[in-house]
Amino acid sequence: MSVQRPVQRPVQRPVQRPVQRSAQRRFGIGLVVVGATLFILNSGVSRVALRNGIGSLELTSLRVTGTFVALLVVAVAWQRSALRLPRGRQLLLVIALGLFGVALLQLCYFMALDRLTISLALLLEYQAPILVALWAKFVQRTEVTARLWWGLALAVAGLAAATEIWEGASFDTVGVLAGIGGAICFAAYFLLGEACHDAGLSSVQVMLWGFAVATVAMNLASPVWLVEADLTASVSLQGSLDALSAPLWLVLAWVVLLGTLAPFGVELVALRYIPATLVTAIAMLEPVGAAALGWAWYAESLSAVAVLGCVAVVAGILLAQTARGEEHPEDPITLT
Template sequence: MGSSRRIGISLVVLGASLFILNSGVSRIALRNGIDSLQLTSLRVTGTLVALVLIAALFQRSALRLPRGRQLLLVSALGLFGVALLQFCYFVALDRLTISLALLLEYQAPILVALWAKFVQRAQVGQRLWVGLALAVAGLAAATEIWKGASFDTLGVVAGFGGAVCFAAYFLLGEACHDAGLSSVQVMVWGFAVATVAMNLVSPVWLIEADYTASVSLQGNLDHLSLPLWVVLTSVVLLGTLAPFGVELVALRFIPATLVTAIAMLEPVGAAALGWAWYAEALSPVAVLGCFAVVAGILLAQTARGIHPDDPVAVT
């Protein structure tokens, strides 16, 4: 395995781990008076503020407004890959079981592979398909979708919409890099678009919350507490800025097909976190499903490009 590939895979694993941790931290906020739309608005707005500060200190060129095709790409990434992705997921989560909502959203790796094969004309080989199929089957078992699954039409549409937006985030991020934009510039302007969109729906200045109030960490950590503002800061910095950033940077080292396959670790890790933190039961079938997801990802990541300089060719 080349050094670039190792760096890319390590970055995606780090990003997925931070997203997993954020699923537990976000639950604290959601159970203490912050609803899903409000949390999304706070999340993207706070991340934008942090990004602008980082750019002003370390990369002022990132604050320059992109032009032409670059502006279209970052606008699409912010609207679809950040704002609409989270909206679709929350709609699906509200109308379906958590397991089914996750399973639908994590069809994204298949969509990315299909895009690579039929639009980008990349050579997508059998190992990637087998790995993705094994991971999806494992995810279905890990989340036990047959337990209380509800096939609400709007919820299912939103779930598939989330998968499309999730795939769009990685494909548009890859296209932004190819268009010459830095990772910081992509994130600054992508989150700027998402911030405008979310504040039109749920303005952060209208959120009524006692940010200094001490809140329990819940579950097995119920005996511990932190101020609400610390929890929200973690959601912004460790649950959004860092993971979105490292997964975007990973696209400089490995193709979007592989990034999205490895990202399937997130729902499996979230299930494990729920067991460890919130004492949520994991059946033997769910545990086997988790192993199947990891096996599928390992198989998918063995797929190699036909040319070392080709960012999308996977065999």
Template sequence: MARTPRPAVGYALTLAAAGFFAVNGTVSTLALQAGISAPRLTALRCTGAAVVLLAVLLAVAPDRLRVSRREIPMLAVLGVVGIALTQFLYYVAIGRLPVGIALIFEFTAPVLIALYVWLVRRERVRRRVWAALGLSLAGLVLVAEVWTGGGTLHPVGVLAGFAAAAALATYYLIGERATVSRDPVTLTCWAFVAAAVFWAVAAPWWLFDAGTLARTVPISVGSVEVPLWVLVAWIAVMGAVVPFWLSISALRHLPPTAAGLVATAEPVFASVVAWLWVEQVLSGWQILGGAVVLAGIVLAQTARSAPAVPPVPESPAPLGS
């Protein structure tokens, strides 16, 4: 029997996913401050998410895990560039920038996608893409407070944020076509597996001192301390797998473009969480700039003639319905 879409449920699921991803930004910041390097934290997150997703699919639908040889190169690029590098660059950015600001830079991916499909694929795009580009650039000028000489933002963090946007755009563009022949759940599962294999080579797990995870670290809530492995477990499960399933479930009730527009709430949520939890305070100009960038992203999402994919940063997001 056909499933009846319920838009209200779809909006709720998308907002919940954005909330989990937003909290994950601050949790990841705490893990980085505790001494885990960006490559190691990315490796732990990718490997943990891959193990959980594989276990679930093996238990529920093992037949969906079959992969043909022709798919392997695509899955490798999707996993290495789209997931491994996107998450690594995001962690580099939030290690040097407020979480909300890092997401603003990464969230420019839809603008890059709109320009790419117009310049390279020769797809028709609406004229609003130029307004989207203009708003995004103007907003980034405000975020960076360039009239101060750019001294308020770490240059490495800014470069990492833009590089993460490019990697995320690659993830969407490859995944958008891959979902024509493969469902988003197993596609993202294998992409995480590819990312985990990549990090097993780039940052071998056998060189990691697992005893580090037993060290207790402060979580900026009074004098509370928790073992570091608790933060890492949250990042892999509650910061990746759970919001991924929420995002996938939302697409049963919403078209991808609508889900993508709702997902732009994530930088807002992330900034609020970081402000309340670790007192990352943004200036008035940065808040205004973030709002202008988000307006540009909304226009970019609706600039393509074909439905666009939802921009869920640094995440195993659904790539199409």
């Protein structure tokens, strides 16, 4: 006698309505805007530290060390699986990411920020997406469209206009080299981050161990416990805020918590609602925001040509970035 088996009905999965998807998209975009705004403000706050007794090397060491400690607390409290030490190829990738994509990137960024205008320092660093696209084209043999070359040409022309090189190229050579080095390290951050993702590491795990490596490296070069500046001293906020002051330790706490951990955190959450391609696209507006900040806070002059150059650089970067294929859903987030 045959036994009649119960009919299994297909599991009904919840379907997101268009209105719900639209709301989530707006929420995700809002998070990225908040993160980009915090990164922009951090460029101004970091300059306060740089001009009040903290050197580029010291600030880099303090920033990566403080951020690692904060990430360690986050991992212990909310994602203990991230505490697992990577092995084999994963470990090698994380070490490379920590040295080049975190430590050297931050050092080059602060050196450029100390010697150049805020807008030029970030404009140079944000040539990184073009370097990533060129790497994809010629090294990874990824198919890209003609938009890569149009974007590259537009970004280079925009950079020339933003710096007004025909006025005598009076910018600091070491600062420009540091900015270019920052772009190379930033590109390494993206590429190594992709490799870490492909190797099976989560974003939190990548950032935690990447900052751990950077913390060891930077403290070998400049131990945080040997910083000679008086962290309890009250320092001027510089520029248009010169009449205001704050304890130096509070300025450094901003750089670590609101200038690094918070913007990274909100952009990481944003990846749950919008794709990484959109996250990075919105973040590319940071150079323009930084130019506006430099004008408002530090009275850095911005001619109409320079403003158009800033817009052209961002447009060129975005155009070049679209020449790449789809990125992974957990690509790393910008850390300027």
